[in-house]
Amino acid sequence: MTDPSVTAPIEASALATPDADVVGRLRDALGDRVDTAPASLAAARADKSGHAASGLPLAVVRARSVEDVQQTLRIATATSTPVVTRGAATGLAGGANAGRGEIALSLREMDRILEVHADDLLAVVEPGILNADLNAALAEYGLWWAPDPASRAISTVGGNIATGAGGLLCAKYGVVRDAVLGVDLVLADGRLMQLGHRTVKGVTGLDLTSLVIGSEGTLGVIVGATLKLRRLVPGDVCTVAATFADVRTAAEASAAVTASGAQPAIMELMDAASLAAVHALLSLQPPTPGAAQLTIQTDGPAAAAEADAIASVLRATGGTVAVSHDREEGERLLAIRRSMHPAMESLGTALIEDVSVPRSALPAMFDEIARVEREHGITIPTVAHAGDGNLHPNFIFDGQPDQFGVIEAPPYVWAAADDLFRAALRLGGTLTGEHGVGVLKRRWLADELGDDQWELQRQITRVFDPQGILNPGKVFAP
Amino acid sequence: MTDPSVTAPIEASALATPDADVVGRLRDALGDRVDTAPASLAAARADKSGHAASGLPLAVVRARSVEDVQQTLRIATATSTPVVTRGAATGLAGGANAGRGEIALSLREMDRILEVHADDLLAVVEPGILNADLNAALAEYGLWWAPDPASRAISTVGGNIATGAGGLLCAKYGVVRDAVLGVDLVLADGRLMQLGHRTVKGVTGLDLTSLVIGSEGTLGVIVGATLKLRRLVPGDVCTVAATFADVRTAAEASAAVTASGAQPAIMELMDAASLAAVHALLSLQPPTPGAAQLTIQTDGPAAAAEADAIASVLRATGGTVAVSHDREEGERLLAIRRSMHPAMESLGTALIEDVSVPRSALPAMFDEIARVEREHGITIPTVAHAGDGNLHPNFIFDGQPDQFGVIEAPPYVWAAADDLFRAALRLGGTLTGEHGVGVLKRRWLADELGDDQWELQRQITRVFDPQGILNPGKVFAP
Numbered sequence: 044m045t046d047p048s049v050t051a052p053i054e055a056s057a058l059a060t061p062d063a064d065v066v067g068r069l070r071d072a073l074g075d076r077v078d079t080a081p082a083s084l085a086a087a088r089a090d091k092s093g094h095a096a097s098g099l100p101l102a103v104v105r106a107r108s109v110e111d112v113q114q115t116l117r118i119a120t121a122t123s124t125p126v127v128t129r130g131a132a133t134g135l136a137g138g139a140n141a142g143r144g145e146i147a148l149s150l151r152e153m154d155r156i157l158e159v160h161a162d163d164l165l166a167v168v169e170p171g172i173l174n175a176d177l178n179a180a181l182a183e184y185g186l187w188w189a190p191d192p193a194s195r196a197i198s199t200v201g202g203n204i205a206t207g208a209g210g211l212l213c214a215k216y217g218v219v220r221d222a223v224l225g226v227d228l229v230l231a232d233g234r235l236m237q238l239g240h241r242t243v244k245g246v247t248g249l250d251l252t253s254l255v256i257g258s259e260g261t262l263g264v265i266v267g268a269t270l271k272l273r274r275l276v277p278g279d280v281c282t283v284a285a286t287f288a289d290v291r292t293a294a295e296a297s298a299a300v301t302a303s304g305a306q307p308a309i310m311e312l313m314d315a316a317s318l319a320a321v322h323a324l325l326s327l328q329p330p331t332p333g334a335a336q337l338t339i340q341t342d343g344p345a346a347a348a349e350a351d352a353i354a355s356v357l358r359a360t361g362g363t364v365a366v367s368h369d370r371e372e373g374e375r376l377l378a379i380r381r382s383m384h385p386a387m388e389s390l391g392t393a394l395i396e397d398v399s400v401p402r403s404a405l406p407a408m409f410d411e412i413a414r415v416e417r418e419h420g421i422t423i424p425t426v427a428h429a430g431d432g433n434l435h436p437n438f439i440f441d442g443q444p445d446q447f448g449v450i451e452a453p454p455y456v457w458a459a460a461d462d463l464f465r466a467a468l469r470l471g472g473t474l475t476g477e478h479g480v481g482v483l484k485r486r487w488l489a490d491e492l493g494d495d496q497w498e499l500q501r502q503i504t505r506v507f508d509p510q511g512i513l514n515p516g517k518v519f520a521p
Numbered sequence: 522m523t524d525p526s527v528t529a530p531i532e533a534s535a536l537a538t539p540d541a542d543v544v545g546r547l548r549d550a551l552g553d554r555v556d557t558a559p560a561s562l563a564a565a566r567a568d569k570s571g572h573a574a575s576g577l578p579l580a581v582v583r584a585r586s587v588e589d590v591q592q593t594l595r596i597a598t599a600t601s602t603p604v605v606t607r608g609a610a611t612g613l614a615g616g617a618n619a620g621r622g623e624i625a626l627s628l629r630e631m632d633r634i635l636e637v638h639a640d641d642l643l644a645v646v647e648p649g650i651l652n653a654d655l656n657a658a659l660a661e662y663g664l665w666w667a668p669d670p671a672s673r674a675i676s677t678v679g680g681n682i683a684t685g686a687g688g689l690l691c692a693k694y695g696v697v698r699d700a701v702l703g704v705d706l707v708l709a710d711g712r713l714m715q716l717g718h719r720t721v722k723g724v725t726g727l728d729l730t731s732l733v734i735g736s737e738g739t740l741g742v743i744v745g746a747t748l749k750l751r752r753l754v755p756g757d758v759c760t761v762a763a764t765f766a767d768v769r770t771a772a773e774a775s776a777a778v779t780a781s782g783a784q785p786a787i788m789e790l791m792d793a794a795s796l797a798a799v800h801a802l803l804s805l806q807p808p809t810p811g812a813a814q815l816t817i818q819t820d821g822p823a824a825a826a827e828a829d830a831i832a833s834v835l836r837a838t839g840g841t842v843a844v845s846h847d848r849e850e851g852e853r854l855l856a857i858r859r860s861m862h863p864a865m866e867s868l869g870t871a872l873i874e875d876v877s878v879p880r881s882a883l884p885a886m887f888d889e890i891a892r893v894e895r896e897h898g899i900t901i902p903t904v905a906h907a908g909d910g911n912l913h914p915n916f917i918f919d920g921q922p923d924q925f926g927v928i929e930a931p932p933y934v935w936a937a938a939d940d941l942f943r944a945a946l947r948l949g950g951t952l953t954g955e956h957g958v959g960v961l962k963r964r965w966l967a968d969e970l971g972d973d974q975w976e977l978q979r980q981i982t983r984v985f986d987p988q989g990i991l992n993p994g995k996v997f998a999p
Contacts, residue, residue, distance in 0.1 A: 162780045162881040185782070207724035218722060220731065221699055236974050242877040243909040244696060244954035246685035246735040247962075247969050248996070249978045253698065253731030257724040274782045302640045304663070304752045344823055399720040403640040431721040476722035484725075491725055496714050500727045502984045506977060518726065 060122035062144065066102050068122065069146070072114045078103040087127075087147035088449070090134040091194075092483055093394060093442075095449035096142025100127070103147040109227070109235060109266045115148055116264065117233035125515045126231075128260040130171060130202030133194045135395055136481025138206065138259040138517050148264065150201055156180055157267070164272045165224060165241060170201020170265050186272045189216040192477065193381075201265045207257030209477025211309045214301075214430030216273070218477075220256050227267035228255055231508035241269055254503075259479050260514035262507040276342050280308075281350035282373030283339040285362035286331065290314040290413075290425075293335035294406040296360035297429035300339070301402050303356050305349055307430055309340040311380045314409070316424035317437075320386035321379050337362070337429065338380050340373060383426050387437045390424070394438040394452045396460060398467035399476030402432040411466035412436055419459035433476035436463060465490070480518045488518065538600035540622065544580050546600065547624070550592045556581040565605075565625035566927070568612040569672075571872060571920075572960055573927035574620025578605070581625040587705070587713060587744045593626055594742065595711035603993045604709075606738045608649060608680030611672045613873055614959025616684065616737040616995050626742065628679055634658055635745070642750045643702060643719060648679020648743050664750045667694040670955065671859075679743045685735030687955025689787045692779075692908030694751070696955075698734050705745035706733055709986035719747055732981075737957050738992035740985040754820050758786075759828035760851030761817040763840035764809065768792040768891075768903075771813035772884040774838035775907035778817070779880050781834050783827055785908055787818040789858045792887070794902035795915075798864035799857050815840070815907065816858050818851060861904050865915045868902070872916040872930045874938060876945035877954030880910040889944035890914055897937035911954035914941060943968070958996045966996065 069077045083103045089095040101124070106112045119126045127141035129149045141147035153169040156177065160166070161184045168177060174195040178187050190203050191210035198208065204226065207219050225239025228251075239245070239252035255262055287293040293312055300310065313321070318330045330336075337357065341349040347368050354364045367373050387393040400408045405427065412434075416423050427434040438460060442450035452460075464474055464487050474484050474491050489497040501519045505511065547555045561581045567573040579602070584590045597604045605619035607627045619625035631647040634655065638644070639662045646655060652673040656665050668681050669688035676686065682704065685697050703717025706729075717723070717730035733740055765771040771790055778788060791799070796808045808814075815835065819827040825846055832842045845851050865871040878886045883905065890912075894901050905912040916938060920928035930938075942952055942965050952962050952969050967975040979997045983989065 160879070160881065162776060163879040164779075165879070207728075209722050209724075213722055217699075220728065221695070230977075234973055236971070236977065238974070240877075240951045241879050241949045242911075242951050242954065243880070244687050244691055244877045244906075244911045245951040246687075246955060246957055247952045248958065248966060248975075249736055249740075249981060250685075250698065250731050250734060251974070251978065253728050256728060258727055262727075298640060301642075399718075399722045401638070401641040401643070401719050402721070403638065428722075433720075433722045471719045473718045473720050473723040474725045476720065477724060479724055480726065488726060493714070495712055496716070496729070497726075499708075499714070499984060500729065503727060503981060506980045506984060 060124065062101050065118065065122045065124050065146070068118045069102055069104060069115065072118060073104060073111060076105045076107060076111055078105055087129065087141045090132045090137060090139050092135045092137040092481065093392065093450055093452060094137040094140065094482055096140040098143025100141035100145045100147045103149055105149045105152050107152050109229065112148065112229045112264050112266050113233040113235060115146065116229055116231060119146055119512055120232045120510065123510055123512060125512050127514050128205070128264050130199035130205070131173065131197055133198040134202065134206060134481065135397070135478040136475070136483045138479050138481030138514070140482065150264070150266070151199065153266065159184055161186060163241070166270045166272055168200055168268055168270060170268060171199050174198055174200055174203055181272060182275065185275050187275055188270050189222050189273055190219045200268060204256055204265055204268055205258065205260055206479040207477065209428070209433060211311065211428060213428065214310065215306050215308045220253055222271050223252060223256055223268055224271050225252050225269035226255050226265050228263035229266050230263045231510060231513050235266070236263070239269060257479065259481060259518050261504045261518055263513065278342065278344040279346040279368060280370050280373055281341045281346045282367045282376050283350050283354050283357065283364060284376045285337045285357040285364040286334045287337070287362050289333055290335040290409045291406050292361055293337050294409050294429065296357050296362055297337055298403055298405055299356050299360050300353055301430065303352070305353050305356070307339045307353065308342040309338070310428070310430035311338045312336070312427040312429040313380060313383070314425045316422060317383060317386070317426050320390055320424060321382045324382055324386040324389050325379070338377055340377065380426065387424065387439065391439045392442040392450045394440070394456055394460065396436045396438065396463065397433070397475045397478040398436070398464065398472055399431070399433040400467055400470045400472035404470040404472065405429060405432055407470055408434060408467065408472070412463065415459050415463045415466070419455065419462065421456065421459050482517055485518055485520055538602065540579050543596065543600045543602050543624070546596045547580055547582060547593065550596060551582060551589060554583045554585060554589055556583055565607065565619045568610045568615060568617050570613045570615040570959065570961055571870065571928055571930060572615040572618065574618040576621025578619040578623045578625045581627055583627045583630050585630050587707065590626065590707045590742050590744050591711040591713060593624065594707055594709060597624055597990055598710045598988065601988055601990060603990050605992055606683070606742050608677035608683070609651065609675055611676040612680065612684060612959065613875070613956040614953070614961045616957050616959030616992070618960065628742070628744070629677065631744065637662055639664060641719070644748045644750055646678055646746055646748060648746060649677050652676055652678055652681055659750065660753065663753050665753055666748050667700050667751055668697045678746060682734055682743055682746055683736065683738055684957040685955065687906070687911060689789065689906060691906065692788065693784050693786045698731055700749050701730060701734060701746055702749050703730050703747035704733050704743050706741035707744050708741045709988060709991050713744070714741070717747060735957065737959060737996050739982045739996055741991065756820065756822040757824040757846060758848045758851055759819045759824045760845045760854050761828050761832050761835065761842060762854045763815045763835040763842040764812045765815070765840050767811050768813040768887045769884050770839055771815050772887050772907065774835050774840055775815055776881055776883055777834050777838050778831055779908065781830070783831050783834070785817045785831065786820040787816070788906070788908035789816045790905040790907040791858060791861070792903045794900060795861060795864070795904050798868055798902060799860045802860055802864040802867050803857070816855055818855065858904065865902065865917065869917045870920040870928045872918070872934055872938065874914045874916065874941065875911070875953045875956040876914070876942065876950055877909070877911040878945055878948045878950035882948040882950065883907060883910055885948055886912060886945065886950070890941065893937050893941045893944070897933065897940065899934065899937050960995055963996055963998055
């Protein structure tokens with residue numbers, strides 16, 4: 044099945060066109076949308092993963108239109124120059140980091156809402172709009188777009204789609220793939236394709252829209268999206284907070300909630316180390332040593348009854364439970380969970396990981412995390428979207444920033460992460476629930492997919508991008 | 522991007538291996554699972570589309586295991602023999618029809634449920650199990666698999682996945698793509714791939730599971746599926762039946778229900794010709810001439826309140842409305858809709874079509890159907906899944922069965938269908954909402970996708986199937 048003539052990746056060092064010619068062509072075509080200021084080039088090396096690309100990209104192209112993107116890709120194809128597409132650079136896997144010899148293509152300025160059809164529950168948007176800005180505009184129509192990554196105030200819709208970004212609400216309201224009807228994609232050679240449709244149902248041809256979601260810039264550049272919207276949920280929001288003697292019991296309690304048939308909107312689990320760090324950060328009274336916490340929200344017309352039913356399940360599992368039917372009190376309870384990232388930064392540098400396991404395997408996965416902590420002598424405070432089995436173990440270490448302010452995780456941290464990833468796979472899990480593979484997890488990808496599927500997936504990328512100029516070195520690079 | 526050496530489709534007449542050798546090899550490997558009885562070969566030519574393949578297939582292989590499928594495909598690849606995968610042959614687009622020189626590979630006997638995990642809301646099944654049999658087994662766990670094609674009593678889960686089959690409940694409970702976590706796929710060369718995962722969230726690599734859903738046998742043979750389940754919906758089912766003076770008003774009323782924010786489980790629209798035919802079939806009093814009907818069901822804890830709210834919207838739109846909070850009375854009302862297919866057969870032969878449009882375009886689409894009826898002098902009774910904009914126009918004609926009992930639609934019917942398809946595309950719609958492209962719609966596929974995307978999709982099939990032996994002549998054959 045392999046055809047070496049079309050699958051060999053581009054090596055920046057083997058490029059035929061001198062870098063200065065590439066930048067010159069970009070300037071001729073795009074004028075002031077081509078940014079080569081040193082600070083811009085340095086910023087384009089990194090996202091929020093803690094990892095940065097080697098060297099500086101040739102230029103940052105700040106596209107303002109589909110035509111700008113097409114021009115950039117035509118020049119990239121003509122000169123065999125790699126292109127790294129960027130949104131707001133909030134990714135956690137290094138997938139949008141641009142380095143030596145590469146063009147960083149920013150879509151952040153393409154941020155318009157082109158259509159909102161309340162009757163059809165759809166919107167058409169440009170990729171650079173921030174998730175929170177879109178939702179603020181949709182709220183005026185009584186609508187929302189459900190994907191809610193924790194970064195939603197600062198991340199773009201295009202980036203959410205490119206990474207398959209998740210969030211707190213996925214168990215009840217679905218993942219990105221459930222919320223996108225179509226994407227407009229510019230291929231490596233500059234051709235524009237309209238994938239998907241505007242209808243709720245549609246099975247005409249292959250589902251390339253789903254293929255592009257989560258493809259991390261390897262198939263094309265997403266220049267527009269037709270989004271499937273929901274109506275704002277009427278009724279109350281109720282919050283249940285429960286503490287348990289240890290994290291395993293909390294994980295068992297969350298599995299019991301799922302097994303009971305309740306459907307919380309949010310169900311977040313924090314282990315003892317996470318809880319202690321957040322309490323310290325917020326100057327709250329220290330939590331009981333070893334205790335873990337579940338924070339659960341219900342919404343919709345039956346929110347109060349569901350919250351009470353969930354509280355009963357949690358009490359039966361040994362939890363100390365508080366229920367609030369007040370939205371603001373609930374937000375205060377959830378603020379502890381939302382303070383997780385700053386709390387981790389107070390402990391040192393954190394490598395934020397993202398494995399996902401079947402929900403019933405959550406207790407076993409926490410056992411594995413405790414084992415990895417013990418065996419590798421490292422602290423791994425962990426939070427989980429317990430309603431969908433998605434865990435974020437935070438590997439804490441002391442790191443020194445390089446000249447660009449980027450702190451790379453040292454080998455002993457990666458050894459512990461490797462041990463943890465393999466444990467997740469053994470439990471029927473997957474390497475990444477919502478952050479993507481990027482550069483950080485590419486070396487484990489074949490372990491999960493198998494060599495045959497890894498190669499098949501890479502060949503599919505070559506159908507879209509025969510020269511391999513789209514985000515080379517990410518996802519499929521061994 | 523095109524490499525002619527790998528994209529040229531197989532022509533049965535150009536095969537290197539004599540047919541007898543292929544059958545001999547199959548018999549050596551698979552023994553009594555190879556069926557060459559004339560009646561079996563004749564039956565494998567057709568599904569329920571009214572279309573049949575030319576000539577008879579070489580053999581019907583009745584696989585009982587994944588290994589049987591792999592053996593069949595290894596022989597097919599070694600001998601460059603086309604393979605057509607079949608489930609229960611209930612398809613409506615001719616996608617599973619096997620003809621001259623082809624192997625018909627039936628998965629109907631692979632019908633086991635391998636795992637049910639109530640805690641994780643997932644099941645692992647073989648592809649040949651009937652949708653209704655699966656749901657009967659799941660009901661014992663308080664669970665169900667949401668896809669509900671009208672054929673669910675006689676269609677297989679594997680066929681539902683291969684076609685992206687829809688049904689009555691999609692607007693509220695999603696399409697097949699929302700209900701499958703992973704598929705096991707045997708490639709053309711016999712290799713087995715496990716695509717997807719067992720977790721709710723997962724963005725590791727490309728989403729090949731979604732790519733396979735609706736791919737109609739062109740990418741591989743689905744030999745297993747990991748299904749995402751739901752808990753049985755508690756509470757009542759309420760039914761609202763409303764009649765309107767004409768179909769356009771009924772369509773406007775259904776759009777008003779969607780726009781009101783209500784979420785019916787079922788919302789079915791029948792035009793006057795459909796209604797009259799069903800009333801005649803069931804010996805009911807004839808309906809008011811010209812009148813159209815909406816039948817709506819709500820479910821869940823708020824079913825009664827939702828039904829009453831919907832009734833108000835329908836009355837405001839000019840409907841004569843009856844509400845039933847009784848489940849059995851509701852089933853009697855819905856029985857009129859469920860009698861549609863036998864009623865059509867009482868009128869003549871029906872070509873059952875399947876376009877989908879944005880929900881707000883339903884009234885305009887009914888105008889187009891009336892125009893096509895007028896201009897082509899043909900009767901097109903139409904029902905619609907109005908909650909998701911999916912219409913089934915039934916083109917009625919007098920046809921004569923061929924020697925195999927198959928009745929092909931005559932050219933004037935296809936001319937009318939062509940006019941109707943183009944109208945759906947102009948309204949922002951798609952060629953097929955839930956039946957698939959198969960052979961019946963392949964000549965319109967490039968009109969919707971555009972030539973570039975059509976070629977891109979076809980090249981993707983060649984990554985999975987370099988020789989083009991999987992279901993050749995279907996979907997992508999011009």
